[in-house]
Amino acid sequence: MPVIIMEPLLGGKLANSLPPEAQEIFRLGTSSPDHRKWSGSPAAWGLCWLWNQSEVTVVLSGMTDPAQVAENAALTDVCSAGSLTGEELALYSKVKDVFNRANKINCTGCAYCLPCPQGVNIPGCFSAYNTSYIMGWRSGLQLYINGTGITAAKSSDPAACISCGKCEKHCPQNIPIIESLKKVKIRMEPLPVRIALKTVRAFLGRHKKSC
Ligand code: SF4
Ligand code: SF4
Incomplete structure (x- = not known):
């Protein structure tokens, strides 16, 4: 064969x-x-x-x-x-x-899990998370902010996930995407970051809501 x-x-x-x-x-x-x-x-x-x-x-x-x-x-x-x-x-x-x-999350970036109906940038979140371990947390945060547009009113960060499970059916790596997104949020958005992001959004006049 x-x-x-x-x-x-x-x-x-x-x-x-x-x-x-x-x-x-x-x-x-x-x-x-x-x-x-x-x-x-x-x-x-x-x-x-x-x-x-x-x-x-x-x-x-x-x-x-x-x-x-x-x-x-x-x-x-x-x-x-x-x-x-x-x-x-x-x-x-x-x-x-x-x-x-x-590589804490074995995502290849193939994007078969997309599009997410809520607009979550799944591979972008996982890439930022892995980068935070490989290149340092600050490098990961930079990717996370750029990849999710988290300072925008309509962003693609993990908070938008409603656990519908659609993405998990398509992942060839069988990644538990829903649980993994929770880990991403915890690591990339500790309290000081959440406060800073909220301040930036308030300054820009953007009120966060799900996609
Ligand atoms: S489980 Fe979450 S990330 Fe996956 S498709 Fe549904 S809303 Fe999007
Ligand atoms: S389908 Fe799986 S491996 Fe491919 S980008 Fe999505 S989470 Fe990563």
């Missing part, structure tokens, strides 16, 4: 949003004298792990510029089934531990 891998880099998360600690593990691995000479970007490490599996027939990698095409094509010369060394596989285990610790 052919095995075709979609979203091999988790919608780009494994390429662009690895926690700094995980990036450092790959960087050190790439500069190690034992490392075979192939590009050591996080994307390359991710793709090589898949090509290393004998069951995988084809990897559908989304590439956005010619440099990525060139990098991926070059990788296929050195990464094939069973090609990863024991040392390289050990690095993946370390990176996986760091990644799982940081």
